[in-house]
Amino acid sequence: MSNGGGKTGRQLEQPGTWRRRKVGGGDDFARAIAKIAVAQVCESEGFQAFQQSALDALSDVVVRYILNVGKSAHCHANLSGRTESNAFDVIQGLEDMGSVQGFAGASEVDHCLESSGVIREIFHFVNEGEPVVFAHPIPRFPVVKERVLNPSFLQKGEEPPGDHIPAWLPAFPDPQNSSQSPVVNGRGTEPRAVKFEQERENGKGEWPVLNLKQQMVSNLFEKSALVDVADTKAKRVAAEGNPFLAAPLKIEDKEIASVPPPAKFFNDVVLDNPVVENFVQSEPISALETFAPAIEAMKNTCCDSKEDQTKKFVNEKPTVRFKIGIKNKLLGRSIGFIPQTEEHNKTLPWFAMEDEKDDMKRRAEKILRESLENPDQLVQL
Amino acid sequence: MNQNPQSSEGRGDDDAALSDFLASLMDYTPTIPDELVEHYLAKSGFQCPDVRLTRLVAVATQKFVAEVAGDALQHCKARQATIPKDKRDKQQKDKRLVLTMEDLSKALREYGVNLRHQEYFADSPSTGMDPATREE
Known part of the structure; x- marks a missing residue:
C-alpha cells in the first residue's frame, strides 16, 4: 500500500x-x-x-x-x-x-x-467517458532509416580495378583515407593525428581535412535531428507530481549550451551530403581559411627557447580550440584571452628558424583537427 | 458475415449506426495512442489502411484497461474498507488508492488472465509482508 x-x-x-x-x-x-x-x-x-x-x-x-x-x-x-x-x-x-x-x-x-x-x-x-489525451505527442515509430549507400563504380564513373569486379559494386574507398574508418569517431584521435602529420609531410593534407569535415557534418546533423525529435516530444509539460507524465529529458538538458552547427564549415560537403542543405550559406570559407589568422600569428611568432613555446602550445589546446571553431569566428570575441595571446605573440621579435615555424604550423593544424573531431568536447566548453 | 434473421430495414439501420459510430471515432481521441495500436496491430499481421479501425481497436483497448482498472479500484477500496477501525486511524496518512499487484491479479482473473505475484520478487524490503503488519 x-x-x-x-x-x-x-x-x-x-x-x-x-x-x-x-x-x-x-x-x-x-x-x-x-x-x-x-x-x-x-x-x-x-x-x-x-x-x-x-x-x-x-x-x-x-x-x-x-x-x-x-x-x-x-x-x-x-x-x-x-x-x-x-x-x-x-x-x-x-x-x-x-x-x-x-x-x-x-x-x-x-x-x-x-x-x-x-x-x-x-x-x-x-x-x-471524457476523452483523456495522451500526455506526449509521439512520433511515428518504428523509424526506418534510409540507408546511404556508397557510390558504385558506375556512379563514380570509374573503371573497376579488375575484370572480375562488376561495375555495380560499391567503389573502393580512397587508399589515402581508407584507414580512417568513420566508425571510430572521436576515440582514435591520437593515431589519426600522427597519420595526418605523415600525410602533411607528403603534401597530401587536404584529403583528411575534407574527410573529417564530412564526419563532423554527419555528427552534428545527427545530433540536431535528435534534438528536433526531442523538442516535439517534450513540448507538452505534464501535470506535476506524476513521473509518468513528466516530459522526457531533452538531450540538450544534459549539456550547458547547444552549439549550432557552424554553417561555414559545411560548404565543401554539401554536394555529397544532401541532408545539410539547410545549412548552406553563400560564401564558402574552408576550415583552414578560418584558422588562417591563428596560423599566421604562429608563423610570425618567435621565441627564445623552443621548448617553452611548444610546451605553451600543448598546454593551450582548449584555448586554441575556442579560437578555431566557435568563439572567434562565429560568436565574436567574447573571451579576452585569445586576442591577448595573439598580440603577445605578435609583439615578440622574430628569431625563429624555418623548420620551427613549420613545426608549429603543423601543430596548430593538428590541434585544429582534434578539435574538429571532437565536437563533444567543444560543446562541453 | 452472418445471415440476419431481421428484416432488411433493420439491417440498414444497423449499418447506418455502425458507420456513424465509426465516423464519430474520428473525432474521439483515445488515450491509447494510434501509433502504439498501429505498431502492435502491424506486428500481429493485421493490415488495414483505415484509421477508423485502428481507432476502434484503441477505444476497445482503452475500455478494457478502464474496466480492469475499475475492478481493481473496487478491490482496493473493499480491502481498505475491511481494515478494522483502530488500525484505520494509523493508515489514514497513506490512504491513497494504489494499484497493487494483489488487486490487479484479482481483477484480471475475471478477464481470463491468471496473474500471480512473482514468488521472490521484492519491490522493497517490506513487500510480501502482510499489509496489516507492515506498519510495525
Missing part, C-alpha cells in the same frame, strides 16, 4: 533499472508508451499511485490484448479470403476477446455483427 508513488519516482531516476528489463527485445519504446497510456487511463479511473510491478503487468496485458485482437481480426480476414481486414473482422476479433466476459447477444449464433453487443458497449463507453 505505502510503496506506490515513491517507488515509481525512484525507478524513473535510475535509468539502469529500465535497462535490465529486456522484454520485447527492442520494443522498449512502445512498451514505455503503453505504460504511460495505461497509467493515464488508471489515473482517470481514480487511482493515485502504482506499484511498478502492477503497472508493468497491466501494460503487458494491454499489449497482448492489442496483439490478440489484431491476430484474431487478421485470422478472420484470412478465413474469408482477404488479406486486408475490415470492420467486421475487427468486430469479430473483439467478440472473440470479449467472449470470456460475455456480452449482450453472445448466445445467439447468427447475430448480426453490425449490432453486436461489443460494439454497443464500446459506443456507450465512448459516449460516457
Whole structure:
C-alpha cells in the first residue's frame, strides 16, 4: 500500500533499472508508451499511485490484448479470403476477446455483427467517458532509416580495378583515407593525428581535412535531428507530481549550451551530403581559411627557447580550440584571452628558424583537427 | 458475415449506426495512442489502411484497461474498507488508492488472465509482508 508513488519516482531516476528489463527485445519504446497510456487511463479511473510491478503487468496485458485482437481480426480476414481486414473482422476479433466476459447477444449464433453487443458497449463507453489525451505527442515509430549507400563504380564513373569486379559494386574507398574508418569517431584521435602529420609531410593534407569535415557534418546533423525529435516530444509539460507524465529529458538538458552547427564549415560537403542543405550559406570559407589568422600569428611568432613555446602550445589546446571553431569566428570575441595571446605573440621579435615555424604550423593544424573531431568536447566548453 | 434473421430495414439501420459510430471515432481521441495500436496491430499481421479501425481497436483497448482498472479500484477500496477501525486511524496518512499487484491479479482473473505475484520478487524490503503488519 505505502510503496506506490515513491517507488515509481525512484525507478524513473535510475535509468539502469529500465535497462535490465529486456522484454520485447527492442520494443522498449512502445512498451514505455503503453505504460504511460495505461497509467493515464488508471489515473482517470481514480487511482493515485502504482506499484511498478502492477503497472508493468497491466501494460503487458494491454499489449497482448492489442496483439490478440489484431491476430484474431487478421485470422478472420484470412478465413474469408482477404488479406486486408475490415470492420467486421475487427468486430469479430473483439467478440472473440470479449467472449470470456460475455456480452449482450453472445448466445445467439447468427447475430448480426453490425449490432453486436461489443460494439454497443464500446459506443456507450465512448459516449460516457471524457476523452483523456495522451500526455506526449509521439512520433511515428518504428523509424526506418534510409540507408546511404556508397557510390558504385558506375556512379563514380570509374573503371573497376579488375575484370572480375562488376561495375555495380560499391567503389573502393580512397587508399589515402581508407584507414580512417568513420566508425571510430572521436576515440582514435591520437593515431589519426600522427597519420595526418605523415600525410602533411607528403603534401597530401587536404584529403583528411575534407574527410573529417564530412564526419563532423554527419555528427552534428545527427545530433540536431535528435534534438528536433526531442523538442516535439517534450513540448507538452505534464501535470506535476506524476513521473509518468513528466516530459522526457531533452538531450540538450544534459549539456550547458547547444552549439549550432557552424554553417561555414559545411560548404565543401554539401554536394555529397544532401541532408545539410539547410545549412548552406553563400560564401564558402574552408576550415583552414578560418584558422588562417591563428596560423599566421604562429608563423610570425618567435621565441627564445623552443621548448617553452611548444610546451605553451600543448598546454593551450582548449584555448586554441575556442579560437578555431566557435568563439572567434562565429560568436565574436567574447573571451579576452585569445586576442591577448595573439598580440603577445605578435609583439615578440622574430628569431625563429624555418623548420620551427613549420613545426608549429603543423601543430596548430593538428590541434585544429582534434578539435574538429571532437565536437563533444567543444560543446562541453 | 452472418445471415440476419431481421428484416432488411433493420439491417440498414444497423449499418447506418455502425458507420456513424465509426465516423464519430474520428473525432474521439483515445488515450491509447494510434501509433502504439498501429505498431502492435502491424506486428500481429493485421493490415488495414483505415484509421477508423485502428481507432476502434484503441477505444476497445482503452475500455478494457478502464474496466480492469475499475475492478481493481473496487478491490482496493473493499480491502481498505475491511481494515478494522483502530488500525484505520494509523493508515489514514497513506490512504491513497494504489494499484497493487494483489488487486490487479484479482481483477484480471475475471478477464481470463491468471496473474500471480512473482514468488521472490521484492519491490522493497517490506513487500510480501502482510499489509496489516507492515506498519510495525
